[in-house]
Amino acid sequence: MIxxxxxxxxxxxLLILFILNRHLHRARKLSDDALTTxxxxxxxxxxxxxxxxxxxxxxxxxxxxxxxxEANIRFANRASRTLFGARELLDxxxxxxFLDPRLAQALLNCLATGEPTQSLVVLPQQNxxxxxxxxxxxxxxxxxxxxxxxxxxxxxxxxxIIRDVTAEHQLEQxxxxxxxxxxxxxxxxxxxxxxYLENLLDDDMIDEPTMARRFLTIMRKHTDRISHIVEDMxxxxxxxxxxxxxxxVEPFCFHSCINDVLExxxxxxxxxxxEIQVAMPDPDLVLHGDRFYWTxxxxxxxxxxxxxxxRDGLKVIIxxxxxxxxxxxxxxDDGVGIPSADLPHIFRRFFRVEKHHSQxxxxxxxxxxxxxxxxxxxxxxxxxxxxxxxxxxxFLISIPDTRPAGAPI
Numbered sequence: 001m002i003x004x005x006x007x008x009x010x011x012x013x014l015l016i017l018f019i020l021n022r023h024l025h026r027a028r029k030l031s032d033d034a035l036t037t038x039x040x041x042x043x044x045x046x047x048x049x050x051x052x053x054x055x056x057x058x059x060x061x062x063x064x065x066x067x068x069x070e071a072n073i074r075f076a077n078r079a080s081r082t083l084f085g086a087r088e089l090l091d092x093x094x095x096x097x098f099l100d101p102r103l104a105q106a107l108l109n110c111l112a113t114g115e116p117t118q119s120l121v122v123l124p125q126q127n128x129x130x131x132x133x134x135x136x137x138x139x140x141x142x143x144x145x146x147x148x149x150x151x152x153x154x155x156x157x158x159x160x161i162i163r164d165v166t167a168e169h170q171l172e173q174x175x176x177x178x179x180x181x182x183x184x185x186x187x188x189x190x191x192x193x194x195x196y197l198e199n200l201l202d203d204d205m206i207d208e209p210t211m212a213r214r215f216l217t218i219m220r221k222h223t224d225r226i227s228h229i230v231e232d233m234x235x236x237x238x239x240x241x242x243x244x245x246x247x248x249v250e251p252f253c254f255h256s257c258i259n260d261v262l263e264x265x266x267x268x269x270x271x272x273x274x275e276i277q278v279a280m281p282d283p284d285l286v287l288h289g290d291r292f293y294w295t296x297x298x299x300x301x302x303x304x305x306x307x308x309x310x311r312d313g314l315k316v317i318i319x320x321x322x323x324x325x326x327x328x329x330x331x332x333d334d335g336v337g338i339p340s341a342d343l344p345h346i347f348r349r350f351f352r353v354e355k356h357h358s359q360x361x362x363x364x365x366x367x368x369x370x371x372x373x374x375x376x377x378x379x380x381x382x383x384x385x386x387x388x389x390x391x392x393x394x395f396l397i398s399i400p401d402t403r404p405a406g407a408p409i
Contacts, residue, residue: 058078062162062163063079063161064077064080064161065159066159066160068156068158071107072091072093072094073089073091074090076089076090083164085133094160099127103121103141103162106118106119106143106144110145110147114147116144117143117144119143121142123138124138125138125139136166139166140164140166140169140170141163141164142162142163142165143160143161143162144161144163145161146159178350186229190222192218192219193223197219200215235371236349236367236370236374248290250288250289250290250291252289252291252294254280254287255278255283255285255320257287257291257295258320264299274312274315275316277315277316278319279318280319280321282321285321287399293378294375296375300368301369301372302316303368305331305333305393309333309336314335315333316331316333317333318331319332322401326398326400327398327400329399330396336390337387337389337390339387346385376397376399381398382398382399383397383398384396
């Protein structure tokens with residue numbers, strides 16, 4: 001009886017152990033499944049977060065990098081990949097990825113000190129991170145580096161932003177050059193005028209009519225020069241300040257515009273015994289634009305040709321022709337020409353090709369061709385120049401033919 005009881009008890013215990021083991025196995029399996037599901041969900045959420053982060057960073061217009069503590073690039077957004085072209089970036093040290101050490105220096109300083117660093121880097125064209133795609137000459141970049149807050153082990157520790165500020169840098173340089181050149185150009189005639197005034201007043205030259213008249217004549221030339229400089233500066237200012245959008249566009253006969261220019265230059269043409277020819281297959285050709293600025297364009301180019309070639313017998317040709325949807329305007333001369341080294345610079349403010357000016361000659365303002373370029377661009381056109389010294393110098397303007405359908409051709 002007792003043995004049967006023990007047998008039954010043992011059997012019951014084994015059954016209980018079996019049931020408990022089954023429940024434990026089932027619980028362990030459920031736990032493993034839940035852990036696997038949680039890991040899978042966590043990994044999916046992490047991948048989705050990284051994907052969202054990458055999409056957000058790829059939308060940035062600036063180059064963005066994530067860098068680890070060893071200065072290896074762990075992430076590069078689309079803008080950075082575009083900036084550096086086909087160059088491999090990921091998992092490379094920044095000193096190798098950024099060919100110019102000046103680009104990497106701000107990041108290295110941040111890694112060394114732990115402090116945010118921002119610096120402006122100005123590079124020559126050949127050292128630009130854009131490589132062969134760089135055509136803007138001197139280029140400028142802001143490098144902004146800062147440590148990330150509480151990075152996880154093995155994760156990037158520093159973010160780097162490279163911002164292209166070339167346009168702003170070049171605009172600032174133009175402004176500085178303009179101020180410096182304008183100050184210099186105005187200082188010279190003012191100093192001359194002041195010197196002659198001192199002679200007239202302090203040396204009692206005013207009582208000598210012949211000498212006083214000569215001094216006053218020279219002073220008048222230089223006051224005219226100051227007036228021209230100021231007037232030209234105001235014209236450029238209007239063209240570059242947005243007033244070009246308020247051009248008084250109206251139809252006008254281009255041939256009559258040429259006649260106005262030739263009348264203004266008549267005395268200079270006569271004194272130099274120059275020959276001016278007009279080449280227009282259609283003398284009634286009508287342009288739609290601001291006649292004031294087109295008169296300035298022609299006047300400045302023709303006057304520039306006469307001033308740069310003071311010899312007798314200069315031949316100047318002014319032409320205009322409509323071809324398809326484009327109107328071509330040109331001014332050519334057979335003078336001494338423009339040296340090839342000067343051709344890229346002739347539309348810069350205050351740039352002058354020095355070839356034959358005497359010390360006594362009153363130079364031009366150096367703004368005429370700058371006005372020409374801005375006025376042509378304000379009308380949606382382009383201007384270029386070619387020169388074969390001693391043979392032909394030719395300014396060619398191309399503008400879209402914006403005449404309404406049915407307008408006179």
